[in-house]
Amino acid sequence: MTQTQEPARSRTFTWSDPVAGAAHIGRRGGLELLRAMIAGELAAPPIMHLIDMARMEADEGRVAVELVPQEFHYNPLGTVHGGVLSTLLDTAAGCAVHTTLPAGVGYTSLDLNVKFLRPVTVASGTLRCEGTVLQRGRRTALAEARLTDAKDRLIAHATSTCLLFPLDTPA
Numbered sequence: 001m002t003q004t005q006e007p008a009r010s011r012t013f014t015w016s017d018p019v020a021g022a023a024h025i026g027r028r029g030g031l032e033l034l035r036a037m038i039a040g041e042l043a044a045p046p047i048m049h050l051i052d053m054a055r056m057e058a059d060e061g062r063v064a065v066e067l068v069p070q071e072f073h074y075n076p077l078g079t080v081h082g083g084v085l086s087t088l089l090d091t092a093a094g095c096a097v098h099t100t101l102p103a104g105v106g107y108t109s110l111d112l113n114v115k116f117l118r119p120v121t122v123a124s125g126t127l128r129c130e131g132t133v134l135q136r137g138r139r140t141a142l143a144e145a146r147l148t149d150a151k152d153r154l155i156a157h158a159t160s161t162c163l164l165f166p167l168d169t170p171a
Contacts, residue, residue, distance in 0.1 A: 011072050013050065016043030026106060026167035030098035034058040051084055053091070054126075061133040063095040069122050080120035085127075085147060089114055089158035092131030093143035097162045100136050107141065110161040118155055125150025139164055 021043050024033060036042045038056050047053075051073065054066040067073075067088055075081040090112050097107050120127065131145040140161055147156040 009071065013052070015046040015049045018043075018046050021045065026104050029103050030095075030101040030105075031058060031060055034063065034095060034099060047087065047091075051087060053088070056095075058095065058099055060099055061096060061136075062130065063092050063099060064128060064130040065092050065095075066129070067127045069120050069124055069127060071122065078121070080124075082114070082116055085116065085120065085156050086112065086114050086158070088127065088129040089131075089145040089147055089156060090160065092129040092145040092147075093158060093160035094131070094162060096131035096133050096143045096145075097136065097141040097160075097164075100133055100141070101164065104167055105164055106167040107162040107164050110140070110163050112158055112160045114156060114158045116156045118149075118153065120149065120155055124155070127155065134159075136164075 024042055028036070033042070035058055037044050038058060052067065052070060054068060057064040065088060069080050073080040073084045090109060093112070094107065094109055101107060127147060127149055129145055129147045131143055134142045134144055140163055143160050143162065145158045145160070146154060149155050
């Protein structure tokens with residue numbers, strides 16, 4: 001270690017078997033499934049632990065997630081990496097679509113169009129990302145997500161198109 005280097009920081013996290021949680025997909029409606037995760041009846045997906053996503057709320061056509069920016073989210077410029085912010089936006093928009101789906105129907109993101117409006121640091125405070133469904137048809141759904149900081153300033157905005165499809169679920 002040179003004189004200008006500080007000691008390395010470390011982080012450890014754990015997660016549950018994602019295959020066990022995925023077994024519930026398609027057997028419950030989307031809103032029911034998300035509410036079971038929020039209540040702790042089903043394990044959260046590993047990505048939530050990886051980036052340290054906090055609280056989640058879910059209603060029909062709307063999902064909100066929170067994240068407290070940490071140093072381990074930083075890019076080389078000293079701000080939260082755009083990929084972390086995009087993950088929040090994708091989660092909120094996609095899960096908002098999921099809340100509208102009945103059992104036996106799945107979805108996947110076809111696209112995510114993100115606009116970054118201001119940088120994020122640990123000083124930004126708790127980030128809140130709210131996704132809402134704008135339109136849902138039989139085969140696709142359009143959702144948007146808005147990411148705000150602790151001062152309720154808009155940090156980023158995204159739109160997402162999701163493909164809807166029937167799931168093959170065991171009886």
